[in-house]
Amino acid sequence: MNDSTGKKYISRSQAVAARMLGEEMMIMSIRDSALFSLNPTASAIWQAADGVTPLREIVERAIVAHFEVEPDTAYRDAVELVEALAGHGILKIAAEPARS
Amino acid sequence: MGSLVEELNARAIELGVPLGVHLDLTWRCNERCIHCYLDHDGAGELSFVEIDELLVQLANAGVFFLTLSGGEPLLRKDFFAILRRARELSFNVKLKTNAILIGERETALIRDLGVESVQVSIYSNQPEVHDAITGASGSLARSIRAIRLLVSRGLKVTIAHVIMRPNRGHYPTVRALAAELGAVFTIDPTITPHINGNRSLLALNIASADLRDVLRDKSLVADSNEFAPAAPSDEDLVNGIPCSAGHSSCYISPFGDVYPCVQFPLPSGNIRRQRFIDIWKHSPQLAEVRSIRLRDLPVCSTCAHATSCSRCPGLAFMEGNMRGPSTQDCEKSYARTAIPTANMVRH
Ligand code: SF4
Numbered sequence: 001m002n003d004s005t006g007k008k009y010i011s012r013s014q015a016v017a018a019r020m021l022g023e024e025m026m027i028m029s030i031r032d033s034a035l036f037s038l039n040p041t042a043s044a045i046w047q048a049a050d051g052v053t054p055l056r057e058i059v060e061r062a063i064v065a066h067f068e069v070e071p072d073t074a075y076r077d078a079v080e081l082v083e084a085l086a087g088h089g090i091l092k093i094a095a096e097p098a099r100s
Numbered sequence: 101m102g103s104l105v106e107e108l109n110a111r112a113i114e115l116g117v118p119l120g121v122h123l124d125l126t127w128r129c130n131e132r133c134i135h136c137y138l139d140h141d142g143a144g145e146l147s148f149v150e151i152d153e154l155l156v157q158l159a160n161a162g163v164f165f166l167t168l169s170g171g172e173p174l175l176r177k178d179f180f181a182i183l184r185r186a187r188e189l190s191f192n193v194k195l196k197t198n199a200i201l202i203g204e205r206e207t208a209l210i211r212d213l214g215v216e217s218v219q220v221s222i223y224s225n226q227p228e229v230h231d232a233i234t235g236a237s238g239s240l241a242r243s244i245r246a247i248r249l250l251v252s253r254g255l256k257v258t259i260a261h262v263i264m265r266p267n268r269g270h271y272p273t274v275r276a277l278a279a280e281l282g283a284v285f286t287i288d289p290t291i292t293p294h295i296n297g298n299r300s301l302l303a304l305n306i307a308s309a310d311l312r313d314v315l316r317d318k319s320l321v322a323d324s325n326e327f328a329p330a331a332p333s334d335e336d337l338v339n340g341i342p343c344s345a346g347h348s349s350c351y352i353s354p355f356g357d358v359y360p361c362v363q364f365p366l367p368s369g370n371i372r373r374q375r376f377i378d379i380w381k382h383s384p385q386l387a388e389v390r391s392i393r394l395r396d397l398p399v400c401s402t403c404a405h406a407t408s409c410s411r412c413p414g415l416a417f418m419e420g421n422m423r424g425p426s427t428q429d430c431e432k433s434y435a436r437t438a439i440p441t442a443n444m445v446r447h
């Protein structure tokens with residue numbers, strides 16, 4: 001199916017260090033040493049970033065189903081988050097699903 | 101970034117998580133530094149299989165910051181296999197090396213495997229001084245060549261400069277060299293006793309007057325508060341812990357021995373006999389280290405420098421009492437401020 005609807009696919013970069021600390025995830029970009037602590041919703045997105053599931057579906061499954069949040073707001077927040085992480089080379093965003 | 105690291109460290113202490121581990125892969129070395137606090141015997145080192153298993157245990161325990169060091173870690177033939185495994189397990193890896201064995205191929209591997217930063221010791225910009233300290237002729241040239249390679253491939257390099265008698269006064273030129281190479285510069289005016297307790301290395305420490313000059317060099321100590329001690333009344337600090345050793349970090353030797361810190365050689369368990377997490381959670385030695393608060397230190401809690409002192413409990417331990425003062429830190433506090441320390445006036 002042609003993905004002309006602006007679907008986003010996110011995958012985790014290899015150039016990071018990551019570890020759960022309590023309920024949050026510590027992530028450091030190896031490229032620029034930027035350090036992030038992701039809250040449980042952001043951690044859920046990170047963990048689901050398999051490169052083949054559209055971001056909207058990740059948000060529905062990992063966020064909307066578990067946290068009390070309106071789907072469009074959750075999606076907008078997720079886009080903002082993944083763009084910030086992509087800016088530090090922590091996540092990759094693609095318009096097509098990754099080939100396995 | 102500094103404050104987020106501090107925040108994570110505080111959370112790790114609260115949760116009892118070992119956030120950082122310093123793992124020496126070998127004590128063998130291709131240099132023979134005159135101030136080195138290690139033996140160089142490789143017999144009994146952990147095998148690759150043991151280190152692989154240890155890395156999994158460390159990841160499961162929550163370790164995030166992993167320093168790979170030695171000895172010279174690149175002397176291990178399986179060094180890059182270990183590094184690859186560490187990165188597969190998503191550690192933030194910092195490498196401490198003399199860089200002598202780092203050429204084009206090694207630089208590419210270090211970069212491609214995702215090492216966060218590399219620390220190299222440089223003692224002088226003069227080959228005859230640096231090489232006399234390392235005991236390895238040509239070592240300055242080789243280390244500098246490797247630093248250039250690492251920086252040119254985008255790696256973050258820190259030049260660590262230890263000051264001792266033979267290189268006293270060389271730090272401005274080494275700092276300039278670091279700037280020219282594009283490396284971060286750090287300085288350490290403390291020579292530590294041998295890990296076996298022998299204190300003869302301390303004779304290499306610079307004289308008090310030189311220490312005073314270094315510690316009062318405002319270009320090194322940017323924060324002028326360092327020059328005036330705070331009153332020992334700050335509730336947080338008095339009830340605070342001496343440092344992260346044993347609280348959110350620890351050291352593991354090439355033979356599997358666990359200590360609170362590389363500079364705090366209190367045997368707390370061995371990963372060949374126990375799982376790392378069991379040592380971390382249940383070692384009586386680590387429990388004792390964790391129980392100590394600044395208010396419990398009989399001499400230091402009465403000292404004018406109590407809240408500003410760099411007191412290292414490991415150095416105090418090597419002097420015979422982990423609750424006692426560390427004479428080298430007393431000397432630093434005095435050199436910085438000219439205010440006598442509690443250690444100087446006790447009987
Ligand atoms: S103060 Fe001493 S024991 Fe504590 S972390 Fe630093 S070197 Fe280790």
Ligand code: SF4
Pocket residue numbers: 399400401403404405406409410411424425426427429430431433434441442443
């Ligand atoms: S100056 Fe000495 S006595 Fe005072 S706090 Fe530091 S280590 Fe303790």
